[in-house]
Amino acid sequence: MNVTKGRQLYEGKAKKVFETDDPELYIVEYKDDATAFNGQKRGTIVGKGVINNKITNIMMTYLMEKDIPTHFVKELSDRETLVKKVEIIPLEVIVRNRATGSFVKRFGAPDGMEFETPVVEFSYKNDELGDPPINTSQALALKLATADEIKEIKKYALAINAAMRSFFLNIGVELVDFKLEFGRLPGGGIVLADEISPDTCRFWDVKTKEKLDKDRFRQNLGGVEDAYNEMLSRVVNKAL
Ligand code: ADP
Ligand code: UDP
Numbered sequence: 001m002n003v004t005k006g007r008q009l010y011e012g013k014a015k016k017v018f019e020t021d022d023p024e025l026y027i028v029e030y031k032d033d034a035t036a037f038n039g040q041k042r043g044t045i046v047g048k049g050v051i052n053n054k055i056t057n058i059m060m061t062y063l064m065e066k067d068i069p070t071h072f073v074k075e076l077s078d079r080e081t082l083v084k085k086v087e088i089i090p091l092e093v094i095v096r097n098r099a100t101g102s103f104v105k106r107f108g109a110p111d112g113m114e115f116e117t118p119v120v121e122f123s124y125k126n127d128e129l130g131d132p133p134i135n136t137s138q139a140l141a142l143k144l145a146t147a148d149e150i151k152e153i154k155k156y157a158l159a160i161n162a163a164m165r166s167f168f169l170n171i172g173v174e175l176v177d178f179k180l181e182f183g184r185l186p187g188g189g190i191v192l193a194d195e196i197s198p199d200t201c202r203f204w205d206v207k208t209k210e211k212l213d214k215d216r217f218r219q220n221l222g223g224v225e226d227a228y229n230e231m232l233s234r235v236v237n238k239a240l
Contacts, residue, residue, distance in 0.1 A: 001074060003027070003082060013039060014052070014199060024186065025073060026085045034199070036218040038130050045217060045224050050078045051232045052197035057081055058239045059164065059196040066163045068156060070192040071183060086183025086193050089145050092123040092131060093153055095161045096177040100202060101215075103177075106133075118161050120154055125181070152190055153182050160192065168203065171234040173212065176202035198231050 005027050006019035013035045018027040030049035035042050053075070060072035073082040096119040099109035103119070124134040124144070134142075136150055145153070157180060168175045178201035181194035194200075198213040205212055212227045 001082070005080075014049075015195070020082070024085055026083050027076065028081050028083055030079045030081075030195075034214070034217050036214065038127070041218070043217065045228060047225060048199070048228055051228045052195055052199055053079050053081055055197045055232060055235050056195040058235055059167075060192070062167060062239070063160060063163060063192065066159070068160055068163070068192055069189065071194075083193070084185060084191065086185055086191060088125070088181055088183045088193060089149065089153070089190070090125040091134070091139060091144055091153070091182070092125050093157050093180040093182065094121045094123065094177060095119070095157050095180070096121070097161070097165065097174075098176045100176060118158060120157050149182075149184075149190060156180075156182070156190070156192065164196070164201075167238070169206070171238045172206045173231070173234065174204045174206050176204055178202065198228050203231060 003020040003022050003025055006021060008016055008018050009026070010017040014031055014033060016029040016031065018029065020027055030053040032044050032046055032048045033042070034045045034048060057072060057075045060070040064070055064072065071083040071086055073084060075081050096103060097115055099113040099115070100111055103109060104111050122134050122136070122139060123131040124139070125131060139145055139150060140147060160180065161175070164178070165175045178196070180192060182190050183193040185191060201213060202215060203212040204210070211221065212231050216222065216224045216227050
């Protein structure tokens with residue numbers, strides 16, 4: 001499949017999105033820019049764009065094998081991937097297997113507390129409002145998604161969690177929590193979109209409990225690039 005990269009439509013915090021000569025396809029380009037705390041902390045993680053592109057594409061391919069529909073079409077280069085154009089549903093879908101991050105801040109749960117059943121929650125994807133937490137009836141009132149779409153999103157989120165937990169356990173990594181985005185295809189139907197990477201997931205080494213994700217950047221723990229590279233090499237070796 002040959003596509004030509006067209007006009008840049010959008011530059012986000014971590015990626016750029018480009019039109020192509022196919023009206024149903026976009027190219028996403030991953031950057032090394034890193035932000036945290038709603039853009040208040042900024043920096044660069046050298047090589048992050050290449051790593052997140054690769055990890056995302058391996059995970060999307062793995063999930064498609066498990067019957068999860070995704071936007072992934074084809075990796076074009078180190079930093080560029082061809083994806084199906086979707087209308088992003090403005091909900092950040094967060095799945096948690098342990099309490100940490102904002103869950104601990106909001107509810108005072110002990111950091112690292114393990115959940116018997118995974119937690120699914122939503123934030124309203126809106127930078128100006130700081131991505132506030134939102135519940136199902138609020139999302140319905142704002143017409144962000146239909147009841148059927150929310151039901152389907154929850155079902156996919158839990159299936160993705162189960163599949164990804166076993167993938168990562170196999171490479172000695174615990175999937176603590178993560179964020180997903182879903183989109184509507186022009187012809188109807190919902191697919192998993194955006195990315196799955198150390199930017200959007202919390203990964204803890206099973207043995208050492210060392211953090212292998214963006215928390216190293218958020219919390220100034222050092223070894224940020226090493227952690228991203230470690231995740232890349234484990235994921236690539238598993239996929240081979
Ligand atoms: P942000 O917008 O939060 O700064 P990024 O820098 O990752 O995030 O920008 C990528 C943007 O592209 C996000 O807004 C994301 O929702 C959107 N996006 C991801 N996949 C697709 C897709 N298949 N079609 C359309 N938009 C997408
Ligand atoms: N997350 C994300 N983008 C966001 C907010 C959260 O990818 O804008 C991910 C984050 O990396 C973590 C999970 O979602 O894996 C849960 O994040 P949390 O709500 O604990 O927020 P944080 O502590 O990052 O503010």
